Amino acid sequence: MTSQTQQTPASHLFEATGVTCQIPSENGSRTIFEDLNFYVDRGEIVDLTGPSGSGKSTLLTAFARLNVRTSGTFTVNGVDSSTMTPQQWREQVSYLPQTSTLMGSSVAEAIRLPFTFKVRMGESEQSAEEVLPDTKIRAMLDSIGCSDINLDRKPRELSGGQAARVSLARTLLTEPKVLLADEVDAGLDPENADLVGQIMQEAAERGMGIIRIRHRATDHRATRMYELAHGQLKVISAEDAEQGGEA
Numbered sequence: 001m002t003s004q005t006q007q008t009p010a011s012h013l014f015e016a017t018g019v020t021c022q023i024p025s026e027n028g029s030r031t032i033f034e035d036l037n038f039y040v041d042r043g044e045i046v047d048l049t050g051p052s053g054s055g056k057s058t059l060l061t062a063f064a065r066l067n068v069r070t071s072g073t074f075t076v077n078g079v080d081s082s083t084m085t086p087q088q089w090r091e092q093v094s095y096l097p098q099t100s101t102l103m104g105s106s107v108a109e110a111i112r113l114p115f116t117f118k119v120r121m122g123e124s125e126q127s128a129e130e131v132l133p134d135t136k137i138r139a140m141l142d143s144i145g146c147s148d149i150n151l152d153r154k155p156r157e158l159s160g161g162q163a164a165r166v167s168l169a170r171t172l173l174t175e176p177k178v179l180l181a182d183e184v185d186a187g188l189d190p191e192n193a194d195l196v197g198q199i200m201q202e203a204a205e206r207g208m209g210i211i212r213i214r215h216r217a218t219d220h221r222a223t224r225m226y227e228l229a230h231g232q233l234k235v236i237s238a239e240d241a242e243q244g245g246e247a
């Protein structure tokens, strides 16, 4: 008997095979990349760099099943994405853009929003406040070095660094298995960029697999690094990344 949750032994935490992106163009269609393969294991941070326009964000949104121009086979713990709804998939493979919109009248409300949606969809009999009380949000923020962020603050009044950390905290509280972080430290000062890096490192130490698009100089947190250029993924060393990074 087969089941949808049957796992392949020794599968990677996340695996993408044959990932292709075709964009409509004047001459028919343009291939951004074709037949790319990628994986991340539990506890890994894998960095993706490459020239502007090479397709890094497109690749990450393909992994999250957010990009209709892309195709490929995607698995989490050996379970194929085709056995899940896009929503179920994204609960496991979560895409975090550079700047997320924090909606709500307070930081607490903004962080609780994914849970509020779940309650509205009838996925929980408890209220969002019961599922994720203020005390849990406070503990999470404190544990990731965000004790400076008051739960009553209006999200629009947060600094860029604080907003980036709150967005990251919101995603971490949903406990995805894989985090796809798209330049979340871009535009932050070195101190805030380092805090964001530390938060992700701790999440990886708890078992999350993380793929980061980064333009900054390497922070030596990645277990592997790749460059995407001319439609090809190439493994690069920390030294290569240092030479190509913007500091």
Ligand SMILES: Nc1ncnc2c1ncn2[C@@H]1O[C@H](COP(=O)(O)OP(=O)(O)OP(=O)(O)O)[C@@H](O)[C@H]1O
Binding pocket: 023, 024, 032, 050, 051, 052, 053, 054, 055, 056, 057, 058, 059, 069
């Ligand atoms: N929906 C779309 N329609 C048309 N072209 C698109 C679409 N999405 C991406 N592209 C094109 O695909 C290419 C890759 O874009 P993408 O944003 O993935 O690059 P990137 O490597 O993330 O760039 P950057 O580092 O500047 O963020 C670009 O040429 C872009 O213009």
